[in-house]
Amino acid sequence: MKAEGKITGVIGGGLAGLISSILLAKQGLQVILLERKMYPFHRVCGEYISNEVLDFLKREGLYPEFLDLPQIKFFEFSDTDGKSVKIPLDLGGFGISRFVLDQWLVDQAVRLGVSVRTGCQVISVEFHENSDSFSIGLADHTAVHADFVIGAFGKRSKLDKVLHRPFIQKRSPYIGVKYHVKTDYVRDAVALHNFNGGYCGLNAIEDHQFNLCYLGSRDQLREFGTVEEMERQILWRNPILRKIFKESEFLFEKPEVINEINFEPKLPVENHILMAGDSAGLITPLCGNGMAMAIHSGKLAAEAITTGRSRKEIEKLYEKNWTGEFKQRLWVGRNVQRLFGSGGASVFARNLIERTPFFAKQIIKNTHGKPF
Numbered sequence: 001m002k003a004e005g006k007i008t009g010v011i012g013g014g015l016a017g018l019i020s021s022i023l024l025a026k027q028g029l030q031v032i033l034l035e036r037k038m039y040p041f042h043r044v045c046g047e048y049i050s051n052e053v054l055d056f057l058k059r060e061g062l063y064p065e066f067l068d069l070p071q072i073k074f075f076e077f078s079d080t081d082g083k084s085v086k087i088p089l090d091l092g093g094f095g096i097s098r099f100v101l102d103q104w105l106v107d108q109a110v111r112l113g114v115s116v117r118t119g120c121q122v123i124s125v126e127f128h129e130n131s132d133s134f135s136i137g138l139a140d141h142t143a144v145h146a147d148f149v150i151g152a153f154g155k156r157s158k159l160d161k162v163l164h165r166p167f168i169q170k171r172s173p174y175i176g177v178k179y180h181v182k183t184d185y186v187r188d189a190v191a192l193h194n195f196n197g198g199y200c201g202l203n204a205i206e207d208h209q210f211n212l213c214y215l216g217s218r219d220q221l222r223e224f225g226t227v228e229e230m231e232r233q234i235l236w237r238n239p240i241l242r243k244i245f246k247e248s249e250f251l252f253e254k255p256e257v258i259n260e261i262n263f264e265p266k267l268p269v270e271n272h273i274l275m276a277g278d279s280a281g282l283i284t285p286l287c288g289n290g291m292a293m294a295i296h297s298g299k300l301a302a303e304a305i306t307t308g309r310s311r312k313e314i315e316k317l318y319e320k321n322w323t324g325e326f327k328q329r330l331w332v333g334r335n336v337q338r339l340f341g342s343g344g345a346s347v348f349a350r351n352l353i354e355r356t357p358f359f360a361k362q363i364i365k366n367t368h369g370k371p372f
């Protein structure tokens, strides 16, 4: 095996970074995981994970069996007027907060010998042809040497600018907002409630809590000045959302908010870096599939490094497998998003789900992968 005795530097400790690190460490390889934040922490994410990852997580001993996690079997959809429809999900999923999941995975990574360095921001990555290796520059002016690099630094990082990735030039009209709440809702369904300009998800996670997370509009936030006022003026026009916001107990002091959520296509290999998870492409959140894709692409990156016999072969293998698994899904996700976040389109989508559930299931199927 080409990778034996070599060091892999993994930039970013979200799902893609943690899974690739764990799998490489299981193969006896040396891994340094560089994460700019300190665990545990909250992230803007709907925290519904598709069951396509379930077999894999269980097989690898990475499913947190000790938690009583909600098993999600139904999908509820409401249009901007609050008219809703509910259908069963073929594959379904489960709910778990990233606060808990990422901490659980980082514990497994440390146990398996991954050198996890937190509070460690990467500011540059250079590939040196002469030595056929990388030097990873850190914010504290030190550098880490690595033979392979997995870029798992999420949907948007300062590193994208440093690496001159084209998507970073495009402004995004979206913001993401997340809360944990206690509310009166079933634990076996994931809901997507539309409002003018976006959509809001609701599903159970651990500890009798729920995740309430939406993709909204940067312009609306600017217009109304605060998140709270925007919610009252825009989200509350959907009566279901008004009820949820008025009657739930909010568990965070303030919401988690991010902007610049960009769904532009990206490349899976750049500057000899294997890009995994959102670094290779973010699927629109309505698909509820980004976390499964991050886990799966982390697995593909680790497999490419352990099986490829040369750098060229590793890159080719990863690019081929990544493209086969995800390119089409990302495209479908971008196009389906048009059916969300506006009055007419959301009514059309609700009618479609109600009258032709087969078609709705096909869309879900085309934005999801098979269990692996």
Ligand SMILES: Cc1cc2nc3c(=O)[nH]c(=O)nc-3n(C[C@H](O)[C@H](O)[C@H](O)COP(=O)(O)OP(=O)(O)OC[C@H]3O[C@@H](n4cnc5c(N)ncnc54)[C@H](O)[C@@H]3O)c2cc1C
Pocket (backbone or CB within 6 Å): 011, 012, 013, 014, 015, 016, 017, 034, 035, 036, 037, 043, 044, 045, 046, 047, 048, 049, 050, 120, 121, 122, 123, 152, 153, 154, 155, 156, 157, 158, 159, 175, 176, 177, 201, 213, 214, 215, 261, 276, 277, 278, 279, 282, 283, 285, 288, 289, 290, 291, 292, 294
């Ligand atoms: C509003 C919204 C709702 C969503 N809901 C869902 C859902 O319900 N289900 C689902 O499956 N997916 C959902 N997603 C998508 C999902 O959150 C992502 O696809 C997933 O988190 C990607 O994981 P990742 O490992 O690629 O990136 P991340 O989890 O973002 O991890 C990247 C890590 O890299 C670190 N980092 C960044 N730059 C640097 C640097 N320079 N140096 C060191 N570290 C760095 C970051 O701190 C971060 O920890 C949603 C996304 C949004 C925006």
